[in-house]
Amino acid sequence: MAALFVLASFISLAAASSAFENFVVQESRQSAPDAFAHLGPAAGDSMINLRIALPSQNVSGLEADLLDVSDPKSANYGNHLSKDEANAFLAPTTHAVSAVQGWLASKGLVGKISGAGNWISVAVNTSTANEMLAAEYQTFRHIASGRTYQRTLSYSLPSELANVVDIIHPTVVFDPPATGRPVLSAPRSRPRATPPASCAITITPFLACIQSLYNIPTTKSSFSNIAVSDLKTFLQLFRPDISSSTSFTVQTLDGGSNPQGTGEAGIEANLDIQYTVGLATGVPVVFVSVGENNQDGDLDGFLDLINFLNSETSVPGVLTVSYGFAGENAISNALAMQFCNACMALTARGTTIIFASGDAQACTTFIPAFPAGCPFITVVGSVGGVSPETGSSFSSGGFSNFFPSPSYQTASVQSFLQAQGSKNAGLFNPLGRAFPDVAAQGEDIEIVVGGATGLVAGTSASAPIFASVIALINSQRIAEGKAPLGFLNPLLYANPGMFNDITTGSNPGCGTSGFSARVGWDAVTGLGTPNFVTFVAALT
């Protein structure tokens, strides 16, 4: 016994003296993407928040449990996982956590644990980051937006850590600025098409038009909160039946701010808030404002948002996000998986996660949007017009190159592929996770910004509209003592009849005519637009 003990001590001493010295390259790339210009070495004193992802212990177990509680035919339908149950699947081993914390401690640093315990973050200057990761952080400018980024073309880890760290971000992934920010245009001067009658008149009854199109109830339930001027004007104009002091709460992350500006972020925030508070009558809305004026990029905001929610005790019934990334290929596969796994844990706890599908098709071959390919979120495309509703030309749809087709959609997508024959063959991955899942109005959407009415278009309008329908259904279910819907997709694909099937429109791009809307699921409008009444009927 004693001898063994001595030997063990000797080994650990030997290890300690040479600890963290043999570096192994973790990830590298030849050069920055063409969309970025190299400006020179990053200033040594500029800060970077390194987010270290540790390997999860049981991702497939989480997926199996999620599919069980989300399958309407399962006895466990709606039995959402607790925080501890969900996070236990994604947690890393205690050995991995102590190895990473030990390494950070050897640099005088303490990592902050977030997410399901599988992310450890630490803020350091780039000079320290270069030393810790045998990296060379440089400053790059994203040419189109002018935004600067700090990235390295390669990073290494001490050999002891090679198997206990999955990835570190931001390092070699050049995530472009998120897209989906709507551009404000002048108010409508032409009348809306008929019917329904409520859609026929200009401007004022637009929310009523959407309520009528999708059979959304307008029943009031009172609650009050902070008042916001633009929201007040919007509600006075479009929902005179509900109190214009109805508001929402703001949660800030990463130095985010209360989004009251009239700039780009202000338009997006106004759109999201006006079409959730305005449609989901009485449902408390929390606006999570994620800071974006840092050199870490927008992907960090997404990661921090999901990781923040996963570490909260109670989670929202619906999370709707109108931003996305135009090209899945700009994100590494490993980072995409980490993000999608975090979404899986959140939706397993009963949060429906909704993302806009995106407003453009990237080219060469079709490059799918991100995170639309993640199978655990519900992706919303766009339609315009009312009689009939028609798939919007900008409604991004397609097939992931990272995520395989999940079983819940395979039959629906196969029917679509058979129907369209050889169209666009070779330009997309027919075995990939296909999107969007659903669609909602996204053209000529009226919002109020800075007291003035304007129009926006984009799937970023469709996402909050669809989210509001789900929030109202959740409200009704909770009033009946039922669980919120949580992960929707298995339910949706098993009940296509609850949607208004959209069969006209297409999303041309990349010099092709794109995909066409068809009977059944299609890569422009998914299963179609929601109908509150048939949705509720299908649930009972």
Ligand SMILES: *[C@@H]1O[C@H](CO)[C@@H](O)[C@H](O)[C@H]1NC(C)=O
């Ligand atoms: C970076 O941070 C370290 C640790 O706080 C500090 O000692 C060092 O002076 C900093 N380097 C620069 C260039 O600011």
Ligand SMILES: *[C@@H]1O[C@H](CO)[C@@H](O)[C@H](O)[C@H]1NC(C)=O
């Ligand atoms: C992973 O989770 C599944 C589902 O709960 C469970 O059956 C399996 O034993 C777990 N595997 C490991 C290695 O913990």
